[in-house]
Amino acid sequence: QFFKMGIGICVIEMRGSTIREAKNRGFELITPFKIFSFVAESEREKREWMEALQEAIAEMLYDYEVAEKIWSNKANKYCADCRAPSPDWASINLCVVICKQWQHRSLGSNISKVQSLKLDTSVWSNEIVQLFIVLGNDRANRFWAARLPAAEVLYPNASAEQRRDFISRKYREGRYRLPHPHYATQDDVLQALCAAVTGPALLKTILQFFSSSEAGLAADPAACEVAPGANLFPRTKEPGPEGVYNEITQPVTHSGYLYRATAPHKLPGTKKSKEDFQRTWCSLEKSLLFFETEKCMEPLGHIESGDLLSMGVSRAQALTSPNPTERFRFTIELFLTGEKVQQLGTDGPETLQAWASAIGKWFTPVSCHCLLGYEFQRVGQLRYKCMLNPERWQQAFFILQKAHLFICPAEEDGAEDSINLRRLQELSLVPPTETPEKKELLILVEMGRTFYLQGLSRADSAAWYADIQASAGGRGNALRDQQLSRADIPIIVDSCIAFITQYGLRHEGIYRKNGAKSRIKVLMEEFRRDARNVKLRISDNFIEDVTDVLKRFFRELEDPVFTLELHPQWKEAAAISSKPQRLERYKELIHRLPRLNRKTLAALIGHLYRVQKCADLNQMSTKNLSLLFAPSLFQTDGKGEHEVKVMEDLIDNYVSIFNIDEDQVSQMDLENSLITTWKDTQLSQAGDLIIEVYLEQKLPDCCVTLKVSPTMTAEELTNQVLEMRNVAASLDIWLTFEVLENGELERPLHPKEKVLEQALQWCKLPEPSAAYLLVRKVPIGEGGCLFTGTKRETPKCGLLRCREEPPKLLGNKFQERYFVIRDRRLLLLKEKRSAKPEREWPLDAAKVYMGIKKKLKPPAQWGFTLTLDKQQLYLVCSGQAELWDWTTSILKAQHDDLHPVIMRRRSSSDLAKQKFGTMPLVPLHGDSTDVTMLSANQTLRRLHTRRTLSMFFPMKMHQDSLEEQQEKEADPDPVYEEVGNFPELAALELGRELLADLSAVPPVDRSKKPTPFPEQPPATALRSSLPASSAQRVAGPSVTKALKKSIQPPSPINDKLIQELSSVILRKNEGQPPGPG
Known part of the structure; x- marks a missing residue:
């Protein structure tokens, strides 16, 4: 149906x-x-x-950025050979866009250099893309198909043999092309086009080539008879995939002088001096032969193509040693069978590329040749397994080119593939002792795909791992060169945003306070080297350092995230007076940004939108955030009025500009509430929570950390945990339990329940850290009914011993009463035959926990707790089977007709717009009379009030080193310009809001960070951040001495801090003058 x-x-x-x-x-x-x-x-x-x-x-x-640009020329939307729609391949030297079925594999790379428009977009320079847009398939076919008879035109459903013959006649023989005035033969034409592609002024040279041939088009009668625009290629639907036609390999020949290492060695990467190399004449035909000179007839040695496992190409940077000529900068390493490695040195990059390309094409299939014409780091054979066939090892040729690893399977039916190393989520090397084959295993995990790679020798495996690891790391300051997270944004941005969201939303003056330059420099270098392995932890990293790293990353980009090209248009858009028109113009400009820029900008603006929604905690309004981030994102000097206006509009109107739905906004509000009240939660960028789940028992070895999305059900979480822990499939029933009170209460989650929604409620508990999720096995007879749709023929009923809190009808002692579950309600009957219940409780919002708190002294161990809105029922059963029967009956009554989850919504803060003009600095605390801000954040303000004590005594403290104190005296960088007089304003606000209930406590100077102490519960350890100078004015020398002692980690920390605080309070009451503020 x-x-x-x-x-x-x-x-x-x-x-x-x-x-x-x-x-x-x-x-x-x-x-x-x-x-x-x-x-x-x-x-x-x-x-x-x-x-x-x-x-x-x-x-x-796929990455459609290049394809969409080339398809902007309407002629390129159809294959140049068969008119199939949406072709996604192109021959760069022949200047035609073709479909997958018509790839010019049989021609060889010396005739047609074929490249995908979607897979490896890094080889498509702006000049090549511009060439295809200007030229187009129609103009290219006016040269290649000018004399094509209508009878020989082929269509997308042509056979493989017909396709092979057609492209051979069209491009190899040049049977249908126009004559060229400068090149007499087809070989001359092909050589000229290949030289133009690799030479300078590519666009000008190619266009001049086709213009010269078109000059004779009007004077050529044969060409005019069958003009290519006369519907010779009608549009038809794209056919289904067919087998790839047979490929014709072209002989590879190359010769010249190289510097050959005197003896092959067994240690890859060993750097030899030039004294270890001998200048020899090398000839590459069927074998790679080495001669003493070019006139010698007897070779010194030879290498067969079957002995070559892989080839590495090294382009070392300029040496800075005293004698830079000791070693070759440009070398080729040939990894041979028998764990041997042959090194070859060259004089320059041109010779290196020529030999690397020739040797690569010599021992690889033709399917690899189109990639070997460009610079690459390594090519060779590897054994691999993937999810398509996880049980069988396959063998294929792999090409490592920049940040892409291309797979060219040896089997004819194998599928070509590529791995973007920038998007790897995991890159690890498994030692031989941990693999069944007793060989090293390289694991690559990319966006849910897992590849297992194995070299054909130990030396070969080590070399592949080193090169892949180097290519997967970050390099350069361009956005496209960064390592990417699952969200397809740079990992450095994703990590910093997640860290700041988790620990910085409550941090007063977030993004305004500067960190220590020495620490920022070290952290930036770690992210630049390998962002994937940088783990930010609150115990190791300071919030101010991470915020500065994020701003500095955007400021140091090669091209701003808003792009220099669109900068004038952004300024024009900001000057539009009509707000609807201005926002619509922003949307257009965002759509014109490259995909990576667009996604990165959306993630950052979403984060800043989240930060300003907690403005009553962190005192950072939209205005302040815009002033701080505009110089970094636009890379200006910080005085651009229009740039700040753009940032204000994007943050305030984030929901409408980036098309964020209401569910995402509601989820963000709930997460903000959770984070600002429960510091142990870890937040990911996709709106998910990273939660620890335990398998069967709460032990460190049984812990599984996974990301829980808002839509994940308990059944999905259970299956994922079992899969991650490799639990074998069986007939056992596994359920997820919500555990409270350190294991005293366990609630089995119904398979349909949303896990994240339950976890978000933990912030309301007195001790949120005492709650956790547990997956464990239950007997099929007890939990199996949750997975069936069958309903009871009669309502669940029986005698239970019950107690309620607060005590009403049942009192505070366990009494035996008769209960019935009917119509999603729990009914209390005076007798079994009673028609009207004495009491009834709705079960829709109730929670049933197996177990009763021990302090209530239940009469038996088989009890369960029913938590209602403002009441709790404690019910005791006669045995375990009855306990499970009641529990599952309540769960099934609740979820037989599961309604969609309606999440609590909050209004977004729409801060009042302030006149910009000369860019006044906005006070961090804002205007306390701003009704809009107070209304939008009233919920978070209540949470803030409950934690005034912990905010007054900061959680994270450290003592600045002498170097960091000197850095603070230096003039701040313009991009990190301070907003407002923060120390004075902070003291004033604290005086009004926080010190009302703590009148005896002196003000806090937050411009200095005290030494961190071991973390203690807030109720027992109060942390002081008073500087010595303030303490002298308030409490005299004795308190100063005590504070100096407290800077060093003491042993009885609780007693020491309480004693100091008491001393300060007593002396202030005796009339000592207060500190400034």
């Missing part, structure tokens, strides 16, 4: 999924959370579904 109505019963996220073939007509769709099994009606239908799903998965990995 749903199928006939066109309604889907399930939505499957394809990102990170794989397809695996099963027996007979079956196949499996493997997602990160679940495995779906399908059976087709025929083998043909099975293949069609698998290909369609594989194409959908591949779409997730």
Whole structure:
């Protein structure tokens, strides 16, 4: 019925999924959370579904930026050879855009240099993209197909043999092309085009080439008879995939002088001096031969292509040693069978690239040749396993080119693939002792896909790991060169935002206070070197350092996130007086940004929107954040009025400009409430929470850390935990429990319950850290009914011993009474046959916990706690089976008709716009009479008030070193310019709001950071941040001496701090003058 109505019963996220073939007509769709099994009606239908799903998965990995630019020329939207729509490949030297079915593999790279528009976008320079936009398929075909007869025109459904013959006649022989006035033969034409692509002034040279040929088009009668624009290629639908036609390999020949190491060594990467090399004549044909000179006939040695496992290319930076000529900067390493490595040195980069390309094409299949014409780091064979066939090792050629690892399978039916090393979530090396084959194993995890790589020798494995690790690291200051997170934004941005969101929302003056330059420099270098392995921890990193790192990253980008090209248009947009028109113009400009810039900007603005919603805690309004971030994001001197206006509009109107739905806004409000009240929560950028889940018992070895999304159910979480811990499938029932009171209360979550919504409620508990999630096995007879849709024929009823809090009808002692579950209510009957209940409790919002607090002294161990709105019922059963029966009956009554979760919504803060003009600095505390701000943040203000004591005594403290104190005296950088007179304003606000209940406590100087102490519970350890100078004015020399002692970590920390605070309070009451503020 749903199928006939066109309604889907399930939505499957394809990102990170794989397809695996099963027996007979079956196949499996493997997602990160679940495995779906399908059976087709025929083998043909099975293949069609698998290909369609594989194409959908591949779409997730494509980058359409280059393709969309090239398709902007309408002629490029159709294949130059068959007119198939949306071609995603191109021959760079032939200047035609072609479809996947018509790749010029059989021509060889010396005729057609084929490149994908979607997979490796890094090879597409702006000049090449501009060439394809200006030229277009129509103009290219006016040269290549000017004399094509209508009878020989082919269509997308042509066979592989027809395609091979057609492209050979069109490009190898040049049968249909125009004559060129400067090049007589087809070989001359092809050589000229190849030279133009690799030479300078590519755009000018290629356009001049085609312009010269078009000069004779009008005078050529044969060409005019069949003009390519006369509907010779009608538009048709794209055909289904067919087998790739046979490839014709071209002989590779190359010769010249190289410097050869005198003897092959077994240690890869060993740097030899020039004295260890001998100048030899090298000739590459069927074998790689070494001669003493070019006139010698007897070779000194040779290497067969079958002995070569891989080749590494080294382009070392200029040496800075006293004698930089001791070693070769440009070398080739040939990894051979028998753990041997042959080193070859060259004189310059041109010779290196020529030899590397020639040797690479010599021992690899033609499918690799299109990539070997460009610079690469390594090429060779590897064994690999992936999710498509996780049980079988396959062998393929891999090419490491910049930050991409390309896979060219040796099998004819293998699928080509590429791995973006910048997007790796994990890169690890498993030692031989931990693998079944007793060989090193390299693991690459990218966006839900996992690849296992294994070299063919130990030296080869070590070299591949070193090169892949180097390519996967960050390099340069361009946004495109950064390591990316799961959210497709730079890891440095993702990590800093997550850290600041978790620990900085309550931090007063966030983003305004500067960190120590020495620490910032070290942290920046760590992120630049390998952001993937940088873990920010509150125990190791300071909030001020992380905020400065984030601002500095944007300021030091090669091109601003808003781009220099669009900077004038951003300023024009900010000057538009009509707000709706101005916001619409912002949307247009954001859409014109590159995809990476767009996603990074959206993540940052979303974070700043979250920060300003907690302005009553951190005192950072939209105005202040805009003043601080505009210089970094636009890379200006900090005095741009229009740039600040843009930032204000983007932050205040984040929801509408970036099309954020109400559920995401509500989720953000809930997370803000949780973070500002429960500091142990870890927040991820996707609106999810990273939560620790324990398997069967709360032990460190049984802990699993995973990300819980707002839509994840208890059943999904249970399955994911079991999969992560490799628990074998069985008939056992596993449930997720919410555990409170350190294990005294356990609540089995119904499989349909949303886990995150339950975890968010922990912030209301007196001790949130005492709650955790536990996955454990239960007997199938007890928990199995939760997974079935069957209903009871009769309502659940029986005698239970009950007690309630606060005591009303039942009193504060356990009494035996008769209970019934009916119509999603728990009824208390005076007798079994009573028609009217004495009491009733709705079960919709109730929570049932197995167990009763020990301090209540229940009469038996088989009890459960029913938590209602303002009341708790404690009910005791006669045995474990009855306990499970009551618990599951309540859960099924609650979830038989599960309603959509309605999350609590809060109004966003729409701060009053202030006149900009000369850019006045806004006080951090804002205007206390701003009704809009107070209304928008009243909930967070109540939470802030409950924690005034902990905010008055900061959690994170340290004693600045002499170096850091000297740094503070230096003039601050313009991009980190301070906003307002923070110390004085902070003291004034503290005097009005916080010191009302603590009149005896002197003010806090937050411009200095005291030494951190071991973390203690807030109720027992009060932390002082008074500087010595203030203490002298308030408490005299005795207090100063005590404070100096307290700077060093004492042993009885609690007694010491309480004694100091008491001394200060007593002396102030005796009439000592207060400190400043």
